Each structure stands twice: as C-alpha cells, then as structure tokens.
Amino acid sequence: MTTAPTSADTSGVLRKLFLRVGVLPFFLAIALVVFSLMSAKFLTGQNLVNVARQSVYLVLVSLGQMLVLVSGGFDLSVGTAIALTSVVSAVSMTWAAGVMPDAIWLAIVIGIAAGGFTALMVGLVNGVGVAYFEVSPFIMTLGVSSVGAGLALFLTGGVPVSGLPFAFGDTFGFGKWFGVPVPVFIAAICIVVMWLVMSRTPLGTQIYAVGGNIKAAHLSAINTKRTLMVSYILCSLIASLTGLLLTARVESGEANLGGSMALESIAACVIAGVSLRGGIGKVQTVVLGAFFIVMVQNGMNLAQISSYMQMVLLGGLLILAVIFDQMRYRMIMRGR
Numbered sequence: 001m002t003t004a005p006t007s008a009d010t011s012g013v014l015r016k017l018f019l020r021v022g023v024l025p026f027f028l029a030i031a032l033v034v035f036s037l038m039s040a041k042f043l044t045g046q047n048l049v050n051v052a053r054q055s056v057y058l059v060l061v062s063l064g065q066m067l068v069l070v071s072g073g074f075d076l077s078v079g080t081a082i083a084l085t086s087v088v089s090a091v092s093m094t095w096a097a098g099v100m101p102d103a104i105w106l107a108i109v110i111g112i113a114a115g116g117f118t119a120l121m122v123g124l125v126n127g128v129g130v131a132y133f134e135v136s137p138f139i140m141t142l143g144v145s146s147v148g149a150g151l152a153l154f155l156t157g158g159v160p161v162s163g164l165p166f167a168f169g170d171t172f173g174f175g176k177w178f179g180v181p182v183p184v185f186i187a188a189i190c191i192v193v194m195w196l197v198m199s200r201t202p203l204g205t206q207i208y209a210v211g212g213n214i215k216a217a218h219l220s221a222i223n224t225k226r227t228l229m230v231s232y233i234l235c236s237l238i239a240s241l242t243g244l245l246l247t248a249r250v251e252s253g254e255a256n257l258g259g260s261m262a263l264e265s266i267a268a269c270v271i272a273g274v275s276l277r278g279g280i281g282k283v284q285t286v287v288l289g290a291f292f293i294v295m296v297q298n299g300m301n302l303a304q305i306s307s308y309m310q311m312v313l314l315g316g317l318l319i320l321a322v323i324f325d326q327m328r329y330r331m332i333m334r335g336r
Contacts, residue, residue: 019331021285022273023324027317028292035299042302055294056187057242058264062272062290063194063283064238065265070198071231072211072278073130073137078239078265080148081119082258085243087152089115090161090253097165104165111168115247116240122148123236127229145262152255161253173248183245190238195283207231211278267318268293270325277329293317 017025035042061078068075093111100107122144129140175182198204206227209217218224239261246257272289274281296317300310 015331018324019328021282022271022328023321024271024273024285024289024292027271027321028288031292031296031299035296035303039299039302042299047298047302051291051295051298053181053184054298055291056183057246058261058268058294059187059287059290060190060242060245061239061258061261061265062268062286063190064235066194066269066274066281066283066286067207067231068137068235069266069269069274069276070211070278070281071207071228072214073228073232074141074266074276075126075232075235076138076141076262077122077126077145077148078235079258079261080145080152081122081236081239082243082246082261083152083255084118084122084148085115085240086247086257087155087161087253087255088118089244090164090247091155093165093168094161094163097163104167108165108168111164112244115244116237119236119240119243120233123233124229126236127232130232131225131228149255156253156255158255162251164247164251164253169248169251171248172245173251183249186241186245190241191283191287198283203227203230208279211280213279263318264293264314265290267314267321270318270321273325273328275329276322276325 032043041047061082065075065078089111092114093107096107096110097104126137126141126144129135129144130137172182177185180188198207206217206222209220209222210224210227214224217227239258242261243258247253250257268289269281269286270276270289271292272281272285272287274286274289293314296314297310300313305313
C-alpha cells in the first residue's frame with residue numbers, strides 16, 4: 001500500500017531541486033503558466049521554434065559570460081565587443097569588397113578576422129586589467145565598455161555601415177547548413193564545445209578552481225592570472241561571434257548592436273544557477289536560462305506589454321535571481 005506524498009516530502013524535493021539547479025525551474029514553470037493564460041499563441045509550436053531561433057544570440061553571449069562568472073568576475077563589456085565587432089567587420093568588409101570585387105569571400109574573411117581581432121583586444125585588455133593589475137571587474141569592464149562604445153560611434157559617426165556583401169548576410173544571417181539555420185548550427189557547435197571545455201579539459205577545471213577559491217587554486221600550482229585572462233578573452237571572442245551573426249542578420253554594421261546583452265546575459269546566467277561568487281555553473285542550465293529570458297520577452301510581446309515595462313520586469317527578474325542566489329549559497333554552506 002502506497003501513501004500519498006506529504007507536504008514535507010514535497011518541500012524536501014523542491015529544496016533539493018533548488019539547491020541543485022537554482023531558481024530556473026520555478027521561474028520557467030511560472031512563466032509558462034502566466035504567458036499561456038495571457039496569450040493563446042504562446043505555447044504553439046511555431047512560436048516556440050521562433051523563440052528558439054531568437055535565443056541563439058543570447059545563448060552565445062551567456063556562454064561567454066558564464067566563463068567569467070565562474071572564474072569569480074563578470075563582464076559588462078560584452079555589448080561593446082558585439083558593437084565593435086559589427087562596426088569593424090562591416091567597415092573592413094565593405095572596404096575589401098571595393099578593392100577586390102571579384103574575391104567577395106576573401107573580403108568576407110578579412111572582415112570576420114578584423115572583427116574577431118578587435119574583440120580579442122577587448123578581452124585582452126579586460127583580462128590584463130583584472131588578472132595582472134587586480135582592477136575590480138566592475139570598474140575594468142565598465143571602463144572598457146565606455147571606451148569601446150565611443151570608438152564604435154566614432155568609426156561610424158552614429159550611422160549604420162551598409163553595403164555589406166550579399167553573400168555574408170545570405171549565408172550567416174539567413175542561410176541553412178544541413179537543413180538547420182546557420183546561427184542555430186553555430187550555436188549548437190559552441191554549446192557542445194563549451195560543455196567539453198568546462199567538463200572535460202584542464203582549463204575548465206582551472207576556471208572552476210579559481211572561481212571557487214583563488215588562493216587555494218594558486219597553492220595548487222594553477223596559474224590563476226593566466227586562467228582569468230583566458231576566461232575574459234574567450235568571453236569577448238564568443239561575443240564577437242554573436243556580433244558577426246547579428247551583423248549578418250541586420251545586414252549592416254551598427255554601433256548600438258548588443259546594447260542590452262550585458263544585463264540579459266548576466267540575468268540568464270544567474271537565473272540558471274551560476275553563482276556571482278564564482279565556482280558554480282553548468283553549461284546546460286545557462287542555455288536554458290538564456291532561452292527563458294528570450295521566452296519571457298516573447299511572452300511579454302504577445303501580451304502587448306510595453307518595451308519600457310519589459311525593462312522593469314527584466315531588471316526585477318535579475319534582482320530576484322540574485323536574492324535567490326544568496327539564499328541558495330547560504331543553504332549550501334549550512335549543508336556542508
């Protein structure tokens with residue numbers, strides 16, 4: 001004879017779930033119920049596929065942000081890395097296409113390389129400042145964000161860079177590989193690679209160790225400074241990839257591209273259970289966290305909630321996620 005589960009059993013299961021993966025499952029369940037009641041179109045297959053496609057860009061940025069958060073910092077300059085990549089790649093691409101009109105793909109490669117190199121420099125400056133000069137990640141990445149945003153506006157004069165080769169947008173913005181949209185295909189590869197890096201390589205182990213306890217990691221012969229610098233460089237490079245895909249999507253280089261990505265990527269990571277103290281976070285939950293953020297935005301659009309109120313609600317979600325992260329951390333510490 002089986003007995004019905006008691007409230008104590010249910011609370012125990014919920015507590016274990018909360019400690020294991022954070023607040024995301026609860027937020028996800030609430031969002032599904034609320035938005036499905038507010039709009040009949042929300043849970044349709046077509047809308048969910050649309051959300052999955054839209055979430056690709058935030059998923060990529062959140063994966064990079066996760067690296068930095070797990071290492072014990074955060075990166076407010078991911079939006080600037082996206083914007084600079086967009087502007088520099090577009091300017092380089094249009095220049096190269098004008099010089100070499102018969103070698104369009106070479107011009108595209110030159111533009112991609114120029115954008116990637118620019119983001120590499122952003123990550124390198126962040127990494128050197130945080131790791132070697134011990135500048136606060138908040139101050140360092142905020143300063144780099146301001147400098148980069150100013151450079152992007154200076155290069156474009158505030159006007160989008162148009163005239164990109166048609167093949168660039170047609171392939172990386174709207175093309176398909178093996179029947180899968182190119183941005184989705186690239187994001188899937190990045191997810192797998194990131195999972196392998198974080199769970200199967202020494203670099204992933206070192207990033208977790210540095211974020212968990214940097215002094216203990218140093219005593220364990222881990223090069224903590226190099227590990228921190230690599231995490232910031234990889235974060236910027238992944239943001240650069242996002243910038244290239246977004247540039248291909250809008251078919252122009254824009255200085256305001258990715259303006260809200262820093263807040264959204266941090267929110268996605270924290271909601272997904274990545275600790276702001278470092279050392280805790282999983283790739284698979286970060287992917288789901290980014291999907292959740294885009295799903296909430298999609299649900300608010302279907303419910304005809306104004307863009308201004310959406311900013312309020314997204315900021316509120318981030319605050320709640322941080323509060324729950326604090327609660328979860330205390331519960332984990334008490335359980336040790």
